[in-house]
Amino acid sequence: xxxxxxxxxxxxxxxxxxxxxxxxxxxxxxxxxxxxxxxxxxxxxxxxxxxxxxxxxxxxxxxxxxxxxxxxxxxxxxxxxxxxxxxxxxxxxxxxxxxxxxxxxxxxxxxxxxxxxxxxxxxxxxxxxxxxxxxxxxxxxxxxxxxxxxxxxxxxxxxxxxxxxxxxxxxxxxxxxxxxxxxxxxxxxxxxxxxxxxxxxxxxxxxxxxxxxxxxxxxxxxxxxxxxxxxxxxxxxxxxxxxxxxxxxxxxxxxxxxxxxxxxxxxxxxxxxxxxxxxxxxxxxxxxxxxxxxxxxxxxxxxxxxxxxxxxxxxxxxxxxxxxxxxxxxxxxxxxxxxxxxxxxx
Amino acid sequence: xxxxxxxxxxxxxxxxxxxxxxxxxxxxxxxxxxxxxxxxxxxxxxxxxxxxxxxxxxxxxxxxxxxxxxxxxxxxxxxxxxxxxxxxxxxxxxxxxxxxxxxxxxxxxxxxxxxxxxxxxxxxxxxxxxxxxxxxxxxxxxxxxxxxxxxxxxxxxxxxxxxxxxxxxxxxxxxxxxxxxxxxxxxxxxxxxxxxxxxxxxxxxxxxxxxxxxxxxxxxxxxxxxxxxxxxxxxxxxxxxxxxxxxxxxxxxxxxxxxxxxxxxxxxxxxxxxxxxxxxxxxxxxxxxxxxxxxxxxxxxxxxxxxxxxxxxxxxxxxxxxxxxxxxxxxxxxxxxxxxxxxxxx
Numbered sequence: 001x002x003x004x005x006x007x008x009x010x011x012x013x014x015x016x017x018x019x020x021x022x023x024x025x026x027x028x029x030x031x032x033x034x035x036x037x038x039x040x041x042x043x044x045x046x047x048x049x050x051x052x053x054x055x056x057x058x059x060x061x062x063x064x065x066x067x068x069x070x071x072x073x074x075x076x077x078x079x080x081x082x083x084x085x086x087x088x089x090x091x092x093x094x095x096x097x098x099x100x101x102x103x104x105x106x107x108x109x110x111x112x113x114x115x116x117x118x119x120x121x122x123x124x125x126x127x128x129x130x131x132x133x134x135x136x137x138x139x140x141x142x143x144x145x146x147x148x149x150x151x152x153x154x155x156x157x158x159x160x161x162x163x164x165x166x167x168x169x170x171x172x173x174x175x176x177x178x179x180x181x182x183x184x185x186x187x188x189x190x191x192x193x194x195x196x197x198x199x200x201x202x203x204x205x206x207x208x209x210x211x212x213x214x215x216x217x218x219x220x221x222x223x224x225x226x227x228x229x230x231x232x233x234x235x236x237x238x239x240x241x242x243x244x245x246x247x248x249x250x251x252x253x254x255x256x257x258x259x260x261x262x263x264x265x266x267x268x269x270x271x272x273x274x275x276x277x278x279x280x281x282x283x284x285x286x287x288x289x290x291x292x293x294x295x296x297x298x299x300x301x302x303x304x305x306x307x308x309x310x311x312x313x314x315x316x317x318x319x320x321x322x323x324x325x326x327x328x329x330x331x332x333x334x335x336x337x338x339x340x341x342x343x344x345x346x
Numbered sequence: 347x348x349x350x351x352x353x354x355x356x357x358x359x360x361x362x363x364x365x366x367x368x369x370x371x372x373x374x375x376x377x378x379x380x381x382x383x384x385x386x387x388x389x390x391x392x393x394x395x396x397x398x399x400x401x402x403x404x405x406x407x408x409x410x411x412x413x414x415x416x417x418x419x420x421x422x423x424x425x426x427x428x429x430x431x432x433x434x435x436x437x438x439x440x441x442x443x444x445x446x447x448x449x450x451x452x453x454x455x456x457x458x459x460x461x462x463x464x465x466x467x468x469x470x471x472x473x474x475x476x477x478x479x480x481x482x483x484x485x486x487x488x489x490x491x492x493x494x495x496x497x498x499x500x501x502x503x504x505x506x507x508x509x510x511x512x513x514x515x516x517x518x519x520x521x522x523x524x525x526x527x528x529x530x531x532x533x534x535x536x537x538x539x540x541x542x543x544x545x546x547x548x549x550x551x552x553x554x555x556x557x558x559x560x561x562x563x564x565x566x567x568x569x570x571x572x573x574x575x576x577x578x579x580x581x582x583x584x585x586x587x588x589x590x591x592x593x594x595x596x597x598x599x600x601x602x603x604x605x606x607x608x609x610x611x612x613x614x615x616x617x618x619x620x621x622x623x624x625x626x627x628x629x630x631x632x633x634x635x636x637x638x639x640x641x642x643x644x645x646x647x648x649x650x651x652x653x654x655x656x657x658x659x660x661x662x663x664x665x666x667x668x669x670x671x672x673x674x675x676x677x678x679x680x681x682x683x684x685x686x687x688x689x690x691x692x
Contacts, residue, residue, distance in 0.1 A: 168514035169507035243370035300646015314678040318668040332660040
């Protein structure tokens with residue numbers, strides 16, 4: 001079955017998604033009866049193109065990789081020059097893929113994109129943290145009203161499935177608490193400080209050299225990145241309605257090599273833990289360094305890996321770990337959302 | 347929507363499943379539009395009862411817990427005395443739950459039960475390892491032909507979802523290798539030998555005392571239990587067609603406290619690892635003790651916990667860990683299968 005897709009944003013994640021559609025074309029068609037038709041792409045920097053007859057995805061991807069632009073892709077009869085909202089409005093699509101850059105303060109322009117699509121009864125797949133962090137309930141209600149689906153698997157732990165895990169695999173459980181390692185950069189640094197006796201500054205410099213940490217590492221080391229994910233988990237998984245300022249936040253910049261080595265001597269290990277739980281009907285959420293006993297499943301999570309433990313009433317403690325970033329991994333998060341929209345719409 | 351269920355086997359797992367249906371009645375109805383109707387139960391030891399108008403699940407469960415029998419449950423108009431196959435044949439059910447005792451050599455009588463149900467176009471949810479180990483492809487083909495579903499989430503890692511994880515959350519990935527800790531008893535023993543410097547014999551005695559290991563511990567310590575799961579993973583996940591004798595098997599009875607402590611001194615840890623992968627189109631499967639580096643996600647899995655790592659082409663290495671046994675946990679495996687059958691049949 002053909003599914004018509006319009007994509008807003010055409011950076012690393014969007015291209016990763018298109019790459020998977022190309023590489024897995026046969027599998028998706030044969031096993032899942034899924035044939036993607038790309039009818040439009042708009043990117044703030046790379047331009048836009050709309051062609052409701054559909055475009056050759058492989059050729060389009062090659063063009064973007066080679067030229068760095070979208071609008072010059074040769075497709076007779078295509079409309080170019082539309083902005084992102086116009087592209088969504090003019091697109092005859094079943095699914096809108098939203099992979100623009102996250103602005104965690106305003107949630108824009110992603111939230112506008114999502115609303116435009118849902119209002120047209122298009123389902124949405126996004127990796128953008130903004131809409132889910134700031135407007136989760138409103139967007140779910142809108143989707144439900146329009147008989148469309150709002151999917152966001154990639155906003156936490158990228159291609160490692162957590163929301164689908166809860167929806168499809170752990171349905172019926174009450175989740176009592178969620179806690180995990182939600183930032184790969186700080187986990188990598190703490191790992192190096194323990195296993196290679198590296199100082200905080202050296203571990204940070206190495207993380208920057210390897211491309212894990214930004215030149216300004218504040219979002220990672222002070223816990224803001226993990227905090228956004230904790231807010232999403234609080235609101236999506238536990239049904240809360242909190243904002244970032246409602247959660248305690250302490251980063252790892254106060255952690256010294258002596259503290260890490262002292263913990264090691266005690267048979268413990270520092271991890272930057274994001275956690276959220278309901279206490280007397282109220283969300284209690286935090287991001288902070290915690291000295292874990294080595295028997296904790298999260299203590300064994302090394303390197304730039306993410307992990308989450310769900311404490312559930314029926315299934316006990318379920319821990320999942322996997323990559324928290326990456327072009328193909330995050331592109332996969334969009335693909336599984338799109339595929340599950342396809343399956344649920346059938 | 348009402349879904350009519352017949353259950354074959356009424357031991358710990360079956361009662362755990364019924365308990366969840368009772369405890370989660372409101373949630374299942376409100377969130378998933380799922381209303382179970384129990385039309386029949388047959389158990390080799392406890393007797394059978396069939397009532398196609400449906401029976402009060404809470405009252406039935408209480409009766410079984412108090413009396414230890416099925417057939418004396420007071421339900422006017424019920425038929426008693428049928429055997430399991432007759433019960434399936436006479437039941438007007440949408441779903442057959444198969445939770446009888448596993449006979450791994452013959453797969454019976456579970457395989458007969460599954461075939462009877464599928465031939466009647468009933469979908470099947472089972473925790474029985476026999477049918478999936480010995481007749482997987484045949485049963486999938488039969489289910490497909492009859493437009494019914496064959497679900498078996500609980501046969502590996504009980505309530506920790508792995509097959510649904512692949513189907514719903516990691517669809518589109520090629521799985522290149524599966525490896526994990528598939529036996530909680532041996533994991534508990536190795537853990538004690540390392541962390542409490544306990545001898546093999548003392549660790550085994552403690553596992554027996556705590557109810558993890560049977561009086562005859564052969565199936566656990568010699569790797570037969572893990573082997574059955576590796577065979578299932580090979581055939582279900584990697585599309586193989588192997589039998590237990592096709593896989594290498596070494597248990598932990600040759601592991602001494604000296605070996606465990608020597609590994610610890612090297613910064614490594616012994617785990618009984620079940621693994622399977624495709625090499626040149628051929629399944630290579632084994633169960634054996636492996637000295638893992640502590641950086642391996644499986645090295646951190648302590649106690650009587652199970653864990654599996656899927657090496658995938660798109661999502662990287664995804665590891666899930668959770669309980670591998672338990673009344674409610676395994677009952678949940680049946681419940682999620684039944685719920686997903688309900689959702690897919692809609």
